[in-house]
Amino acid sequence: MKKLLIALLTAASLSACTTTESFVKGADVGWLPQMEASGYQFRNRDGKRQDALRILKDYGINTIRLRTWVNPSQDKGSGHNSRDETVAMAVRAQRMGMRIMIDFHYSDSWADPEKQVKPAAWRGHDFAQLQKDVYDYTYDVMRALQSAGVAPEWVQVGNETRTGMIYPEGHTDNWPQLAKLINQGYAAVKAVSPSSKVVLHLDRGNDNQWFRTWFDNAKANGAKWDVIGMSYYPYWLPGRPDYTASIDDLGRNLNDMAARYGSEVMVVEVGGEDDRPQNTYDMLVAVQAKVRAVPGGKGLGVIYWEPQGARSWSHYALSAWGAxxxxxKAMDAFLRQP
Incomplete structure (x- = not known):
């Protein structure tokens, strides 16, 4: 009896140690293949060279977000992220036990609130063909992932689509068309991977009025989604205020989106200044707390955008990597328990 009790306690202990927390603690690492190809050397907290994904995992990161571009260039900062490169990274991350999010930009390079440039190969196509372009491209990438053994838990249809995507046809000036393009992406995702949750993603997660306006229009025009994604970058807000000036607005918006639309919500991009690591740490702790506090367990998690994208390589000021x-220290925020 004593031996049986010891065995049961040991099994329970092992189970507890291997249980994966469901709350998403993520990193977008789209730059990682280029960084590695250029010879950048990642070091862990002890200064030893180590695989970047291993370092991130040791900091509590359990999810990797990867962008995909239609026909990207080989430019160091604004290229790569092809279908094949994205699939290879997804396979690598999944083998390390990471969960996967795929972010379709529907462009050959960056898509964000300042630019939503139609892929060159799609230019001149009428709207019927453009809808087919979106479906076929999304389906092709999803099938490539499936063939490689990857079923992403989340898939973004568009990136920071504040005023739409695939201009001019998919601009918010023409919501009926934008909704049709979104739904082509949604349908293609579900055709390959019905369990994947489709994310629609806007910037300025603290701006509740804009989110209400956008998603009210999306709903009225029949756009489909499963999760509402938000970016939250205090650094990019007018006047660059400290996060303490907008963090409560983020929390209220998360709660309102979950209640108003019945959607799960997630901060899919966040970042703070690399030369203010304590402040970024404090911000990340606060953001995670706001997402965890969404009623009904509808707050899924938080993803840091390019934490490993050291400024010495990327010239980007909002990584969580030093010279x-x-x-x-900012990365320690993902090791904290609620």
């Missing part, structure tokens, strides 16, 4: 090749 010494190591993570900054």
């Amino acid at each position: 010494d090749g190591r993570p900054t």
